[in-house]
Amino acid sequence: MSIPSIFFSSREERDRVFYDEQGAASSIAWRITSLLPDPLVQPIAVVCIGTDRSTGDSLGPLVGTMLKEKPLARFHVYGTLEEPIHAVNLEEKVGAIQLIHRDPFIIAVDACLGRLKSVGAITVSKGPVRPGAGVNKQLPPVGDAHITGVVNVSGFMEFFVLQNTRLHLVMNMAKTIANGIYEAERHIIRKERAAQPILKDRHSLW
DSSP states (O other): OBSOGGGSOHHHHHTOEETTSTTHHHHHHHHHHHHSOSSOOSOEEEEEBOOTTSSGGGHHHHHHHHHHTSOOSSEEEEOOSSSOBOTTTHHHHHHHHHHHSSSOEEEEEEEEEEOGGGTTEEEEEESOBOTTGGGTOOOOOBOSEEEEEEEEEOSSOHHHHHHTSOHHHHHHHHHHHHHHHHHHHHHHHHHHHHHHHHHHHHHHTO
C-alpha cells in the first residue's frame, strides 16, 4: 500500500485515468511506453506489490496473476496471488530481481488510498512507489516508474478500510492495469519489429 494519493502533485492528478473510462487500458499503455527508455535495451521487470490477505491491498498481486496468464515476451512479472511481494519479503524479492536481470527497468504496481473522488483512479508516473507509506510502514522505495490505483478512502483506520474494500472494484481495476501493461508490451514489440528491416538495410551497406 503506497503513500496516499492526497499527497500527489496536481500534475499527477491530471495524468490519472479512471479504470472504467473508455480506452482506459490504452491510455495506461501510452503512459507506460512514454516512460520507458528509448532505445529500450534494459529488461523490464513489473513488480506487483501487495498481499492477498487484504482485499484493498490485493491490487498488485491480482495484476501480477492476470499478467502471468498473458503471453508476455518482453516484460518479466513478479508478485502474484500465489507468490506475493509484500512488506515482509519486499527487500529480499527486489534484491533477487536485480540479481536475475542486469540493470532492470522496474515498473512497480501498488494500491493506494486517496480522496473519495479519486477512488478508481489509476496513475502511471515516473519514479518509485513507497510501499507501506499509506499505513505508516517504513519500506524502501521501489521502481523506476510506478502504477498506482486508488482503491479506497484514506485518513482514518487505514487497515480497516483496506480490509473492507470492495473486491469488485479491485478486480476491475486490476484488469484495466493488466490490459494496459500487456498493450504496452505489444506496442514495444511492434515498434522493434518495424525497426528490424531498417537495421538490416543499414548492415547490408557496410
